Amino acid sequence: MGFLSGKRVLITGVASNRSIAYGVAQAMRREGAELAFTYLGDKLKPRVEKFAAELGSDIVLPLDVSQDEDFDNLGPALAKHWDTVDAAVHSIGFAPQDELKGSYVDNTTRDGYRISHDISAYSFVALARALRGLMHEESSLLTLTYLGAERALPSYNVMGAAKASLEASVRYMAYDLGPHGIRVNGLSAGPIKTLAAAGIGSFRKMLEFNARSAPLKRNVTTDEVGNVAAFLCSDLARGMTGEIVHVDSGFHIVG
Numbered sequence: 448m449g450f451l452s453g454k455r456v457l458i459t460g461v462a463s464n465r466s467i468a469y470g471v472a473q474a475m476r477r478e479g480a481e482l483a484f485t486y487l488g489d490k491l492k493p494r495v496e497k498f499a500a501e502l503g504s505d506i507v508l509p510l511d512v513s514q515d516e517d518f519d520n521l522g523p524a525l526a527k528h529w530d531t532v533d534a535a536v537h538s539i540g541f542a543p544q545d546e547l548k549g550s551y552v553d554n555t556t557r558d559g560y561r562i563s564h565d566i567s568a569y570s571f572v573a574l575a576r577a578l579r580g581l582m583h584e585e586s587s588l589l590t591l592t593y594l595g596a597e598r599a600l601p602s603y604n605v606m607g608a609a610k611a612s613l614e615a616s617v618r619y620m621a622y623d624l625g626p627h628g629i630r631v632n633g634l635s636a637g638p639i640k641t642l643a644a645a646g647i648g649s650f651r652k653m654l655e656f657n658a659r660s661a662p663l664k665r666n667v668t669t670d671e672v673g674n675v676a677a678f679l680c681s682d683l684a685r686g687m688t689g690e691i692v693h694v695d696s697g698f699h700i701v702g
């Protein structure tokens with residue numbers, strides 16, 4: 448029996464089998480969780496349905512986090528299948544590609560700043576609110592973040608500001624929801640080659656640099672991130688909230 452046995456987990460952000468959310472879903476399924484998924488746009492629906500079926504789920508719901516209406520519909524749609532939700536994983540990030548290269552000062556626009564914060568940070572607190580009625584006193588929320596929130600890293604630019612906002616949001620949400628027994632944490636993953644990452648200028652160089660510099664001398668995999676995500680959403684982590692846990696081969700400790 449796995450350590451998530453009997454738990455119901457909503458997973459957002461599966462775009463391909465390379466997505467971090469896919470690794471998270473696989474690890475959680477292996478540990479016995481029942482899963483539900485969201486997808487962005489009708490084009491991705493069949494693909495997410497296929498991944499869901501492979502992982503024993505037929506709950507696949509639309510969620511474009513730029514649409515308030517989608518958030519309004521999410522809770523009632525999920526409630527048709529489940530009466531409670533034990534955990535939700537927020538694995539969503541976006542910034543216009545032009546902003547993810549060159550100079551932060553020169554390339555950051557008002558629109559780019561707004562969109563990156565809206566899609567990558569605001570969406571987490573909006574997700575919490577959408578699921579509020581289904582969460583109970585041992586539920587938890589998890590988001591995916593990156594070291595660019597804490598340090599200035601080449602090309603990450605406005606996404607760094609958005610991730611810093613997301614991490615602050617983790618703490619405020621943990622503070623607010625803690626009295627209701629709901630835990631909120633962030634997982635700061637090392638660089639992994641996914642669709643979203645492909646948009647970041649000089650990503651390949653970043654992967655090589657991380658592998659060379661990290662104490663473990665390699666990059667992490669979506670399986671490794673998935674395992675820690677599964678732990679954080681399980682009762683094994685019931686004493687942890689408001690935390691940002693790094694899964695990055697130790698890169699963040701190197702000066």
Ligand code: 0WD
Nearest residue numbers: 462466467511512539540591592593636638639641642643
């Ligand atoms: O190196 C990496 N890949 C790292 C990623 C290191 C550390 C953290 N992360 C974070 C990302 O910033 C993101 O928050 O992990 C999360 C997941 O990223 P990923 O697995 O690298 O990315 P990907 O497989 O591309 O999934 C991100 C998904 C989108 O995929 P597309 O292909 O459409 O960009 O975020 C979703 C979408 O599925 N997404 C949205 N979902 C709902 N509404 C929206 C939206 N408006 N926009 C993007």
